[in-house]
Amino acid sequence: MLKFRKIPAETIRRMPRYLRAFSLLGQEGQAYISSQALAGQLHLKPPQIRKDLSYFGDFGTRGVGYPVSDTARRIREILKLDVAQKAVLIGAGRLGTAIASYPGFAMFGFDIAAIYDNSPAKIGKKLAGLTIQDIQTLSGIAEQRIRLAILAVPSESAQACATLLVDAGIRGILNLSPSWLKVPKRVKVVSIDLAMELGTLLFYL
Amino acid sequence: MLKFRKIPAETIRRMPRYLRAFSLLGQEGQAYISSQALAGQLHLKPPQIRKDLSYFGDFGTRGVGYPVSDTARRIREILKLDVAQKAVLIGAGRLGTAIASYPGFAMFGFDIAAIYDNSPAKIGKKLAGLTIQDIQTLSGIAEQRIRLAILAVPSESAQACATLLVDAGIRGILNLSPSWLKVPKRVKVVSIDLAMELGTLLFYL
DNA sequence: ATCAGCTTGTGAAAGTGAGCACAAACACAA
DNA sequence: TTGTGTTTGTGCTCACTTTCACAAGCTGAT
Numbered sequence: 210m211l212k213f214r215k216i217p218a219e220t221i222r223r224m225p226r227y228l229r230a231f232s233l234l235g236q237e238g239q240a241y242i243s244s245q246a247l248a249g250q251l252h253l254k255p256p257q258i259r260k261d262l263s264y265f266g267d268f269g270t271r272g273v274g275y276p277v278s279d280t281a282r283r284i285r286e287i288l289k290l291d292v293a294q295k296a297v298l299i300g301a302g303r304l305g306t307a308i309a310s311y312p313g314f315a316m317f318g319f320d321i322a323a324i325y326d327n328s329p330a331k332i333g334k335k336l337a338g339l340t341i342q343d344i345q346t347l348s349g350i351a352e353q354r355i356r357l358a359i360l361a362v363p364s365e366s367a368q369a370c371a372t373l374l375v376d377a378g379i380r381g382i383l384n385l386s387p388s389w390l391k392v393p394k395r396v397k398v399v400s401i402d403l404a405m406e407l408g409t410l411l412f413y414l
Numbered sequence: 415m416l417k418f419r420k421i422p423a424e425t426i427r428r429m430p431r432y433l434r435a436f437s438l439l440g441q442e443g444q445a446y447i448s449s450q451a452l453a454g455q456l457h458l459k460p461p462q463i464r465k466d467l468s469y470f471g472d473f474g475t476r477g478v479g480y481p482v483s484d485t486a487r488r489i490r491e492i493l494k495l496d497v498a499q500k501a502v503l504i505g506a507g508r509l510g511t512a513i514a515s516y517p518g519f520a521m522f523g524f525d526i527a528a529i530y531d532n533s534p535a536k537i538g539k540k541l542a543g544l545t546i547q548d549i550q551t552l553s554g555i556a557e558q559r560i561r562l563a564i565l566a567v568p569s570e571s572a573q574a575c576a577t578l579l580v581d582a583g584i585r586g587i588l589n590l591s592p593s594w595l596k597v598p599k600r601v602k603v604v605s606i607d608l609a610m611e612l613g614t615l616l617f618y619l
Numbered sequence: 620a621t622c623a624g625c626t627t628g629t630g631a632a633a634g635t636g637a638g639c640a641c642a643a644a645c646a647c648a649a
Numbered sequence: 650t651t652g653t654g655t656t657t658g659t660g661c662t663c664a665c666t667t668t669c670a671c672a673a674g675c676t677g678a679t
Binding site: 222224288380 | 423518562568594
């Protein structure tokens with residue numbers, strides 16, 4: 210039964226990992242998997258997986274485990290990946306190029322629908338099958354119903370781009386620069402800071 | 415006074431952000447900054463900053479704040495960045511190329527000293543001033559005293575590369591593929607999973 | 620139908636981290 | 650020297666997260 214208690218942020222973060230695991234198991238033709246077996250693969254504890262999934266309803270069958278394809282489908286719905294999600298990529302530099310062709314997005318039915326940059330040298334060129342467009346024309350994406358953006362620009366330009374994105378109606382930003390973006394509360398930002406992770410590594414060295 | 419209590423992992427993760435902030439303030443010529451002013455910049459609460467720094471000793475002066483250049487220097491020591499840290503990059507694909515020229519590393523005195531790949535088409539070519547070497551010759555890095563590796567290969571190859579790295583004496587791995595690496599306990603792994611962050615974003619959309 | 624063997628879902632406990640509130644300490648003015 | 654205003658360092662409390670332990674429920678064999 211679906212609970213109304215608040216779902217922990219950490220649980221949400223793990224859901225894509227579960228989805229990946231269930232998708233892979235489905236491709237291998239496995240019909241069921243127990244929390245214990247899955248925990249072995251993902252290097253988590255079994256109760257954590259059970260509790261995480263239970264926040265969204267009763268996924269499993271006692272004595273049997275979790276039905277692989279059905280659970281994968283339900284997690285896709287939870288993450289809104291049952292419908293193809295379009296995203297816009299800002300920045301066609303080296304990082305943007307890498308992102309544009311990142312194979313990991315495809316598995317999630319994730320689709321980069323447009324690429325923007327501010328460099329005249331890049332505008333008009335092709336990248337991953339898309340024509341790089343002028344960032345000044347960004348407001349045009351409003352009609353395309355794109356709600357997500359991936360921001361792969363230097364940190365100096367990050368805030369300016371973020372403001373443009375918000376004005377263009379974007380609802381979520383994946384920020385790959387080490388800067389904090391000031392956006393309205395309705396817009397969700399997730400930042401990945403390479404140096405931050407590297408620092409962790411160095412300390413424990 | 416230096417505490418002997420265990421330092422929270424989350425504190426460690428924030429240290430590189432503090433270092434970046436103090437470095438920038440130093441370049442601007444500011445001599446002191448209070449936890450309140452710094453909290454405003456980093457979007458944290460002042461007590462968090464004070465508590466984080468206090469784990470490593472008494473950095474500040476009451477009534478004045480934190481001495482910018484001195485604190486930056488001490489954080490560099492804590493993160494072992496007072497000596498230039500060499501790292502090896504595995505994977506010269508699009509992501510590897512982006513990493514090789516990522517400007518964020520330079521600020522931290524971080525130095526990519528060698529690049530390896532398994533593709534005959536890439537071996538021998540130049541990337542960011544370095545010649546791409548055959549991954550089969552990876553054991554050669556042992557003499558160079560490189561302790562860190564950045565793993566930018568497809569997830570299928572990640573575990574095989576990680577094993578090679580461990581055998582070559584690497585102590586820390588920054589894993590950019592969405593896979594869990596099985597390594598001896600003495601080796602520290604930090605993974606960045608783009609799809610995981612994206613999933614978070616989608617849920618809150 | 621009953622029982623043994625698993626596995627899920629979950630209340631409660633333990634562990635971890637964040638934020639408040641205040642004493643201690645410093646600078647500067649009178 | 651004393652007083653005012655500021656800022657750090659930290660004990661304590663609250664909130665969040667993980668883990669345990671076990672009842673409830675399913676399967677297949679006897």
